[in-house]
Amino acid sequence: MKKFTHLLLFLAFSFAACADGSKQNSDKNAGTDKLQMNDPIIPGADQLSAYLPSLKGKKVGLMGNQTSIVGEEKEHLVDVLLREKVDLRFAFAPEHGFRGDIERGEKVDNTVDKKTGLTLHTLYGENAKADSIVGSVDVMLFDLQDVGARFYTYVASMHRVMQLCANQGKKIIVLDRPNPNGDQVDGPIRKDDKFKANISYHKIAMIHGLTVGELAKMINGEGWLDDGKQCDLEVIPVKNWDHNIPYELPVVPSPSLPNYASVRLYMSLCLFEGTDISIGRGTDWPFQVVGYPDPVFGEFTFTPGTRPGMAAHVEQQDNLCYGIDLRNVDAVNEKFTLKYLLDFYHKMPDKSKFFARPEFFDKLAGTDELRKQILAGKTENEIRDSWAEELKAYKEMRAKYLMYADFE
Numbered sequence: 001m002k003k004f005t006h007l008l009l010f011l012a013f014s015f016a017a018c019a020d021g022s023k024q025n026s027d028k029n030a031g032t033d034k035l036q037m038n039d040p041i042i043p044g045a046d047q048l049s050a051y052l053p054s055l056k057g058k059k060v061g062l063m064g065n066q067t068s069i070v071g072e073e074k075e076h077l078v079d080v081l082l083r084e085k086v087d088l089r090f091a092f093a094p095e096h097g098f099r100g101d102i103e104r105g106e107k108v109d110n111t112v113d114k115k116t117g118l119t120l121h122t123l124y125g126e127n128a129k130a131d132s133i134v135g136s137v138d139v140m141l142f143d144l145q146d147v148g149a150r151f152y153t154y155v156a157s158m159h160r161v162m163q164l165c166a167n168q169g170k171k172i173i174v175l176d177r178p179n180p181n182g183d184q185v186d187g188p189i190r191k192d193d194k195f196k197a198n199i200s201y202h203k204i205a206m207i208h209g210l211t212v213g214e215l216a217k218m219i220n221g222e223g224w225l226d227d228g229k230q231c232d233l234e235v236i237p238v239k240n241w242d243h244n245i246p247y248e249l250p251v252v253p254s255p256s257l258p259n260y261a262s263v264r265l266y267m268s269l270c271l272f273e274g275t276d277i278s279i280g281r282g283t284d285w286p287f288q289v290v291g292y293p294d295p296v297f298g299e300f301t302f303t304p305g306t307r308p309g310m311a312a313h314v315e316q317q318d319n320l321c322y323g324i325d326l327r328n329v330d331a332v333n334e335k336f337t338l339k340y341l342l343d344f345y346h347k348m349p350d351k352s353k354f355f356a357r358p359e360f361f362d363k364l365a366g367t368d369e370l371r372k373q374i375l376a377g378k379t380e381n382e383i384r385d386s387w388a389e390e391l392k393a394y395k396e397m398r399a400k401y402l403m404y405a406d407f408e
Helices: 008-025 048-055 077-083 130-135 154-168 212-221 260-274 339-347 358-365 369-375 380-399
Strands: 059-064 087-093 119-122 139-143 171-175 186-189 205-207 232-236 289-292 300-302 321-325
Touching (some): 048 171, 048 232, 059 154, 077 087, 077 139, 130 154, 154 171, 154 212, 186 380, 260 358, 289 300, 289 339, 339 369, 358 369, 369 380
Parallel strands (some): 059 139, 139 171
Antiparallel strands (some): 186 205, 289 321
16 A cells, blocks of 8 residues: 555645645744645654764764655664764663564563664563663664554653653654654543553653654653653654555555454454453454454454464453454544444443453553443443543644644
């Protein structure tokens, strides 16, 4: 599938949004006010002349993974940096590892990248030596492809790197990338710190509508680092993209998000991870099918198994599941909804078994209110009404940090 930026269908819409955004945010839109039909999207990492001069003669650390690519040949950023004689000392790896081959929640070890010999450290979880590791370099590069949901842990990893840079007085350069779900802001705002976890690190909307560069500016600007510190932050913005433009990721961001449909459906289906409902892990269609071992859930069937490098522990493994097939959804227009979750809850014969992992569900949602509302039989509209005011306030805060024309 080609990048949707080349579809004439979206061109007029993008022009209108860019024109409107340029009136209020002419200094923020990173060149998106003059987008042309054939303008290629240029992520921050591809703009070597914008950041390589800042690395010359410096000791450099990197947080990256398999999404840290440069150019149409998808060359890994590490290879580019080494070829350019950058003094690259180490790389931090997030969840799923440096090469993206470790499944959800699995341990990420301190090791060596087999391809380049580069020393690798983990920031997924605690690392007692992280401060001294960052203290050993002059500047940190951050290049991870986020997908736009608060429960996607790469944004927590970015926060940790920013904190380390603030602690050590080091600069961080964020190489920005488009948000494939950047055309929506939705869901509840995370409540107090009892709901804080890697999957709910910030008090932002569940579907946050920010690029990592915009979120980094928010973290700094809102004083979310310890003791209100700010790090020395530079963001290399994306060229020829804004929040109106759909974006298909050129590289799989993590093992269970293999295509554009899964990335779009992930916004809605990830909440099922607080239940025993299968969302296709252990099949060839993770985050594209939903089912449970009871014919009441639908005529479509599938059996979760194992897929090397994709799913080590899956819900309903080896059980025939009945449910729904979402593989052919209109991915461009698929946005966050509670309809799938509510439908399965209403069909569950024994509703007391639906929230098999209630504490995990609450951390995914960032609040226990959503689970209680579902248990109380609230409709999607009623639930949405309950978070409307907080979502409005979040959007006002978000507007201060937008670097690209918005979808609204």
